[in-house]
Amino acid sequence: MLTVLAVLLVASAAFGLARHRALAVANGKPSALHSRPVHHAVYAALLAAGPALALWAVWAVFSPLVLRWIVEASLPPELLAQGPELRRFFMSTVLRLASGLPPTGEVTPDLAAAAAYYSRLSSFGSLAVLVGSVCLALVLARLALSRISLEMRARNAVESWFTTALWISAAISIATTAGIVFSVLFESMRFFQFVPVSEFLFGLQWSPQIALRADQVAGSGAFGAVPLFAGTLLVTVIAMAVAGPIGMLSAIFLSQYASPAFRDVAKPVLEVLAGIPTVVYGFFAALVVAPWVRGFGESLGLDVSSESALAAGVVMGIMIIPFVSSLADDAIMAVPQAMRDGSLALGATRAETISQVLIPAALPGIVAGFLLAISRAIGETMIVVMAAGMAANLTANPLASVTTVTVQIVTLLVGDQEFDSPKTLSAFALGLTLFVVTLGLNVIALYVLQRFREQYE
Amino acid sequence: MVTTTVPTATATVSSSAPVSVKMSARNVNLWYGTKQALFDVNMDVMKHRVTALIGPSGCGKTTFLRCLNRMNDTIGSCRVEGDIRLDGLNIYDPSIDVVQVRARVGMVFQKPNPFPKSIYENVAYGPRIHGLARSKADLDDIVEASLRGAGLWEEVADRLDQPGTSLSGGQQQRLCIARAIAVSPEVILMDEPCSALDPIATAHIEELIDELRKTFTIVIVTHNMQQAARVSQYTAFFHLGKLIEFGPTEEIFTRPLEQMTQDYITGRFG
Numbered sequence: 001m002l003t004v005l006a007v008l009l010v011a012s013a014a015f016g017l018a019r020h021r022a023l024a025v026a027n028g029k030p031s032a033l034h035s036r037p038v039h040h041a042v043y044a045a046l047l048a049a050g051p052a053l054a055l056w057a058v059w060a061v062f063s064p065l066v067l068r069w070i071v072e073a074s075l076p077p078e079l080l081a082q083g084p085e086l087r088r089f090f091m092s093t094v095l096r097l098a099s100g101l102p103p104t105g106e107v108t109p110d111l112a113a114a115a116a117y118y119s120r121l122s123s124f125g126s127l128a129v130l131v132g133s134v135c136l137a138l139v140l141a142r143l144a145l146s147r148i149s150l151e152m153r154a155r156n157a158v159e160s161w162f163t164t165a166l167w168i169s170a171a172i173s174i175a176t177t178a179g180i181v182f183s184v185l186f187e188s189m190r191f192f193q194f195v196p197v198s199e200f201l202f203g204l205q206w207s208p209q210i211a212l213r214a215d216q217v218a219g220s221g222a223f224g225a226v227p228l229f230a231g232t233l234l235v236t237v238i239a240m241a242v243a244g245p246i247g248m249l250s251a252i253f254l255s256q257y258a259s260p261a262f263r264d265v266a267k268p269v270l271e272v273l274a275g276i277p278t279v280v281y282g283f284f285a286a287l288v289v290a291p292w293v294r295g296f297g298e299s300l301g302l303d304v305s306s307e308s309a310l311a312a313g314v315v316m317g318i319m320i321i322p323f324v325s326s327l328a329d330d331a332i333m334a335v336p337q338a339m340r341d342g343s344l345a346l347g348a349t350r351a352e353t354i355s356q357v358l359i360p361a362a363l364p365g366i367v368a369g370f371l372l373a374i375s376r377a378i379g380e381t382m383i384v385v386m387a388a389g390m391a392a393n394l395t396a397n398p399l400a401s402v403t404t405v406t407v408q409i410v411t412l413l414v415g416d417q418e419f420d421s422p423k424t425l426s427a428f429a430l431g432l433t434l435f436v437v438t439l440g441l442n443v444i445a446l447y448v449l450q451r452f453r454e455q456y457e
Numbered sequence: 458m459v460t461t462t463v464p465t466a467t468a469t470v471s472s473s474a475p476v477s478v479k480m481s482a483r484n485v486n487l488w489y490g491t492k493q494a495l496f497d498v499n500m501d502v503m504k505h506r507v508t509a510l511i512g513p514s515g516c517g518k519t520t521f522l523r524c525l526n527r528m529n530d531t532i533g534s535c536r537v538e539g540d541i542r543l544d545g546l547n548i549y550d551p552s553i554d555v556v557q558v559r560a561r562v563g564m565v566f567q568k569p570n571p572f573p574k575s576i577y578e579n580v581a582y583g584p585r586i587h588g589l590a591r592s593k594a595d596l597d598d599i600v601e602a603s604l605r606g607a608g609l610w611e612e613v614a615d616r617l618d619q620p621g622t623s624l625s626g627g628q629q630q631r632l633c634i635a636r637a638i639a640v641s642p643e644v645i646l647m648d649e650p651c652s653a654l655d656p657i658a659t660a661h662i663e664e665l666i667d668e669l670r671k672t673f674t675i676v677i678v679t680h681n682m683q684q685a686a687r688v689s690q691y692t693a694f695f696h697l698g699k700l701i702e703f704g705p706t707e708e709i710f711t712r713p714l715e716q717m718t719q720d721y722i723t724g725r726f727g
């Protein structure tokens with residue numbers, strides 16, 4: 001920490017000096033400089049701070065590993081001979097001692113000596129890095145100052161560094177996505193070594209529990225995911241049956257009929273729906289809607305499970321209303337006023353204008369909104385965990401208990417798990433399927449939106 | 458204070474056909490919120506004639522045009538007072554349905570605004586919503602007649618199913634004219650219909666306007682004085698929300714009664 005502060009101090013000094021120097025070089029005519037004084041100042045500060053901080057960062061990241069390796073090698077041979085398990089235990093005692101924490105095991109003189117050695121190495125290393133970084137910063141700052149001249153292209157250098165920084169930020173987010181995809185992909189491939197892809201995708205039986213011991217009563221270990229896909233589809237269809245019409249009609253009302261003042265209040269309020277944590281929707285579904293659905297169904301003489309696809313779907317539908325209405329509203333508002341006027345001038349009523357001109361014109365945006373809402377519904381977890389149940393029924397009956405892909409992923413990975421059984425690995429295969437489906441929907445949504453843009457320049 | 462010239466309905470015109478009043482405006486005042494945009498406008502629109510509204514930007518000519526089919530109703534803060542009659546019927550009377558007014562008084566806008574539908578559907582839209590066609594064949598006939606009326610049929614007959622937006626600017630504007638005449642209005646309002654077009658497309662539309670005059674009554678807003686002189690039989694000159702002078706185009710352009718009209722036409726301001 002001290003190192004960072006020291007380097008930043010040097011860098012800010014370089015900033016001030018470089019600015020001053022640049023003005024001096026310009027000799028009262030700043031326009032004679034190729035780059036403005038502030039560019040020279042930023043250039044000097046970045047040159048001073050960049051490599052020095054990089055040096056510190058390398059130390060901060062790798063020093064624990066290296067020190068540990070050195071200290072471990074220095075332990076007496078009789079301790080090392082006791083096997084890797086105990087060696088790890090000794091080292092944890094040493095590290096705790098060195099950082100002043102109460103040790104976990106018995107402290108022998110050998111271990112105490114190792115801890116002292118570790119501390120010595122660590123503080124020496126830190127000091128060396130402090131001195132090294134500051135010296136490096138000073139040297140580079142001096143270099144930057146000496147380079148300042150009328151022709152020096154500091155602006156170009158600073159701008160190319162910023163471009164690089166932006167590129168790195170973008171690369172990090174892309175690399176993370178790729179990393180997630182590959183980790184899911186590789187675990188899924190391990191799963192598919194146990195279970196064939198065809199059985200996973202087309203099997204009608206889902207019971208992932210496998211007997212760990214011979215005498216245990218458990219499921220047969222069937223991994224046919226069709227009941228999960230069916231459950232997901234059922235809940236999503238119910239959700240869209242709620243969110244589609246309500247979202248669409250509220251978008252039409254907000255964009256065409258509501259007064260601007262009402263719209264300004266209502267739209268943010270509607271969007272608050274999207275901000276409610278899904279777990280809150282979940283217990284609303286489980287404790288309010290599900291019993292209500294059951295009571296209502298029973299009063300009609302129907303057999304309703306206490307956890308039903310209907311309850312989960314309806315609440316999920318309410319949750320995704322803002323996705324549909326907000327995007328549909330934006331799409332309708334984006335239709336040029338000239339379309340509206342053109343239709344009204346032909347003697348069309350407001351309703352005719354909306355249904356025959358505005359909605360067809362806004363259709364790509366509306367479709368994109370629907371697709372995003374669907375992919376949100378497919379990926380939604382908490383509501384279905386709490387309200388739809390766990391039973392992998394293959395049914396189209398909305399009153400029955402169903403389970404979805406996301407719910408199964410949660411149940412498969414909760415608690416103590418071994419990461420080499422098909423049961424656990426199947427979660428990755430489910431995750432991969434989910435990822436492919438939602439990615440496909442998003443790609444379609446983007447494609448549809450793009451065609452929309454072409455239409456009005 | 459500028460004096461307003463109120464012409465009589467019997468103003469002599471250089472055309473041989475008998476002239477009668479199609480629309481009349483009396484003491485029309487209009488406000489956008491608290492800002493008054495039109496002051497006591499009085500003028501008549503003659504049947505089967507082209508009336509041009511000219512004047513510098515912001516003078517109220519487009520605002521007045523939009524009063525004639527109540528398009529200003531779509532602007533929430535807009536308030537109109539006075540009397541605008543279509544064949545003697547006050548179109549601002551509470552008993553009048555605005556939808557019927559607009560079916561009788563069509564409009565073509567400054568920028569071509571075809572719907573994002575096919576050429577056929579663009580023209581068929583109006584007849585459909587007004588139930589003008591009894592059968593598909595009927596509708597086909599209306600579409601063809603309207604496209605012919607707008608001088609566009611020859612160019613699009615073999616691609617009626619293509620989007621209206623695929624046409625060139627001048628063709629799009631003629632499509633909008635075809636769309637307007639498909640509902641058989643009595644009056645067509647044109648708001649600078651050529652301002653987004655090149656000279657050749659403009660010439661095309663101007664010829665068309667002269668043709669359309671036989672069937673319809675036309676009111677056109679234009680920035681282009683030559684265009685007003687070429688296409689219109691009557692001209693109204695607006696300035697700062699007031700109608701300064703109104704009369705037969707020939708007289709307005711050769712011997713205007715007002716100094717201000719003279720100055721504007723000769724390019725001394727505006």
